[in-house]
Amino acid sequence: MKADLPGERFWEKKPLASLSKEEWESLCDGCGRCCLNKLEDEDDGGVVFTRLACHLLDIEHCRCSDYEGRQVKVPTCLDLRVNRVEFHWLPVTCAYRLVADGQPLFDWHPLISGNRESVHEAGVSVRGFAIPETGIEELEAHIIDLL
Numbered sequence: 001m002k003a004d005l006p007g008e009r010f011w012e013k014k015p016l017a018s019l020s021k022e023e024w025e026s027l028c029d030g031c032g033r034c035c036l037n038k039l040e041d042e043d044d045g046g047v048v049f050t051r052l053a054c055h056l057l058d059i060e061h062c063r064c065s066d067y068e069g070r071q072v073k074v075p076t077c078l079d080l081r082v083n084r085v086e087f088h089w090l091p092v093t094c095a096y097r098l099v100a101d102g103q104p105l106f107d108w109h110p111l112i113s114g115n116r117e118s119v120h121e122a123g124v125s126v127r128g129f130a131i132p133e134t135g136i137e138e139l140e141a142h143i144i145d146l147l
């Protein structure tokens, strides 16, 4: 699927705080990784990911099934536009985290490739391995190593 995206390389020219809503939303690569349950080490604050996806995530399409109402239905779902201090919870591949750290986007990012499927084709999205969190209590048994 061809991507319909805003102006060229705007993320290299503007700080995150200055992005329009359209630009902000287009910066999301659609990987779905941020919608996986995570665990934080009490001692060193390190974050690990599990393969367990939020119950609102449409795993096949890696999209929230109720994006507008997500914070009502899932109060722990953070709005990144107002919670930038929480970027350490994001995967290292996340475009918001990369831009915030002054790093370039990966070649598979839809804003670079021009193709929204490239994040899946590159094996970065959760499409191939995530499972729904519903009914699972032992998060530790589902820890994964996300690169």
Ligand code: SF4
Binding pocket: 027, 028, 029, 030, 031, 032, 033, 034, 035, 090, 091, 093, 094, 095, 096
């Ligand atoms: S990890 Fe970042 S780029 Fe990937 S879906 Fe979440 S917000 Fe978007």
Ligand code: SF4
Binding pocket: 034, 035, 036, 054, 055, 056, 057, 058, 063, 064, 065, 066, 067, 070, 071, 074, 077, 078
């Ligand atoms: S509510 Fe939606 S955006 Fe938030 S973690 Fe769940 S699936 Fe992801």
